[in-house]
Amino acid sequence: MKINNKLLGLVTKKFNDFFLVDLKNQENSVISEKFLCKVRKSINFKNQLIYVGDQVVIENIDLKSKRAVITSFKKRKNLLVRPSVANISNIYITFSVEEPALNLSQVNRFLISAESMGVEVSLVLTKCDLISDTRRSSLIDKFEKWGYQAITLNLEKSDYFNNLLVELKQKECSILMGPSGVGKTTLLNMIIPGLQNSTAQVSNKIKRGKNTTRNVELFPLSNQSYIVDTPGFNMQPLEVDIRLLPNLYPEIYKQLIDEEIKCKFRNCLHLNDEGCNLNKSFERYSFYKEMIESSKSHYSQNLED
Ligand SMILES: Nc1nc2c(ncn2[C@@H]2O[C@H](COP(=O)(O)OP(=O)(O)O)[C@@H](O)[C@H]2O)c(=O)[nH]1
Ligand SMILES: [Mg+2]
Ligand SMILES: [Zn+2]
Structure with missing residues (x-):
């Protein structure tokens, strides 16, 4: 039952030394299942770890036991830390409009940190049932x-919600990021029905008994799109090099x-008027300025030369 081909797959889950690799989307592949893989022992990827979201080559494919070994992995486009996920294409910054109330400075920091990943960034506002239509329109503006x-x-x-779902199905690999309590888990459960019960199967397969701890996992939304479930992670905005800041504000x-x-x-960091031609009359300019000024003390050099 073993086949000798090398096939390209996507790591959708990682636990201990095991990786779950999805071959579903590969061209010429009639195999539409997940394979439980380990990394080939003789291989040391120059101490680089493999993450959920990585594209890997698998060999020694056993169609019956659904096992294979990972023998190499493709260069990744990006790597998110805490939780570690590779090759994200879209970040959906998620905030509630109330409960907890919208904190614009926090929204700003999450947007900036998402932009620094070099991916497509979108903004989702939840709990709009708690505000008037007028307020909703003014937030959109x-x-x-x-x-x-x-x-x-x-x-x-x-x-x-249905519009969002259609959109997500056209993206490669999306992730919801935002502070806790804003409704990310609620939204993810709407996006992936049955999500809560999805761990048991895999735990049985590796025979480690009842392991209900959920790890970072990619869930398919369509033939070519995935969404990341990041259970138990309260994501914080990343630190961003201030010299990159002008490129992170649309x-x-x-x-x-x-x-x-x-x-x-x-x-030019666009702080002073002299020699600076940037039109600074936009709402987030004060956030921009604060961010640069608060981190400027970390740099001893004059950044404006
Ligand atoms: N009123 C209202 N409450 C919501 C909405 N979405 C989620 N919630 C509630 O917000 C709380 C936090 O949701 P949760 O999904 O756990 O947030 P997370 O921490 O971002 O994962 C829960 O009590 C949800 O029922 C919404 O659209 N409207
Ligand atoms: Mg949650
Ligand atoms: Zn300038």
């Missing part, structure tokens, strides 16, 4: 000016690119 088309959701109205980089704004100094 606000975030439009920040450069984001906010997706507004509530548990009662499913039309916006209000700034759109001016620099679309309008070809040029400042006198090449590495």
